[in-house]
Amino acid sequence: xxxxxxxxxxxxLQENLHVVNELLALYPKSGRMxxxxxxxxxxxxxxxxxWNVMIAGFSQEHDSENAVKIFEWMQREEFIPDExxxxxxxxxxxxxxxxxxxxxxxxxxxxxGNAVSGEALAVFFSVCAELGAFDxxxxxxxxxxxxxxxxxxxxxxxLTYVYGKQGKVKEAEQLFxxxxxxxxx
Numbered sequence: 077x078x079x080x081x082x083x084x085x086x087x088x089l090q091e092n093l094h095v096v097n098e099l100l101a102l103y104p105k106s107g108r109m110x111x112x113x114x115x116x117x118x119x120x121x122x123x124x125x126x127w128n129v130m131i132a133g134f135s136q137e138h139d140s141e142n143a144v145k146i147f148e149w150m151q152r153e154e155f156i157p158d159e160x161x162x163x164x165x166x167x168x169x170x171x172x173x174x175x176x177x178x179x180x181x182x183x184x185x186x187x188x189g190n191a192v193s194g195e196a197l198a199v200f201f202s203v204c205a206e207l208g209a210f211d212x213x214x215x216x217x218x219x220x221x222x223x224x225x226x227x228x229x230x231x232x233x234x235l236t237y238v239y240g241k242q243g244k245v246k247e248a249e250q251l252f253x254x255x256x257x258x259x260x261x
Contacts, residue, residue, distance in 0.1 A: 097125045104133030128160045135168035140177070143168045159193040166199045178203040179212065192219070194228035201234035205241045213238045229255065
């Protein structure tokens with residue numbers, strides 16, 4: 077990464093946001109979040125991709141503290157989180173076993189008016205099952221039906237898990253039967 081970084085500087089592309097974002101994305105993939113952060117701080121201009129790369133990078137490192145710091149900084153800079161941002165924050169907190177925070181951020185995402193991704197729903201339902209937050213999951217299940225995510229396999233799998241864990245075998249079985257491709261041949 078550093079070799080590529082020095083070449084970017086040598087040929088004068090350090091002002092090209094697209095090139096710098098691509099370079100920025102290389103650092104987390106190489107396990108070099110410190111270098112990514114240094115480049116990010118030095119960037120004269122950032123866009124939502126820059127912010128999302130950093131949040132996703134810290135998420136991959138299971139570093140919810142720094143992911144949240146970048147997330148909050150992003151909003152102070154008046155960048156609006158998108159589906160990628162929210163899903164990264166939810167995944168990070170789930171991986172770090174900060175399950176109550178997943179529900180908190182999921183609620184914030186819905187209140188903000190952002191579209192909820194199928195991936196975010198899958199994370200949310202898995203966490204609800206782990207916490208035993210069955211009422212919360214059932215309320216959001218209604219949203220899933222209205223939003224058309226009912227056929228999104230990861231969400232449906234996670235929701236099936238919620239009902240199964242709650243002991244609602246009939247509902248879990250009904251959801252399971254609705255899954256078109258169960259991966260069993």
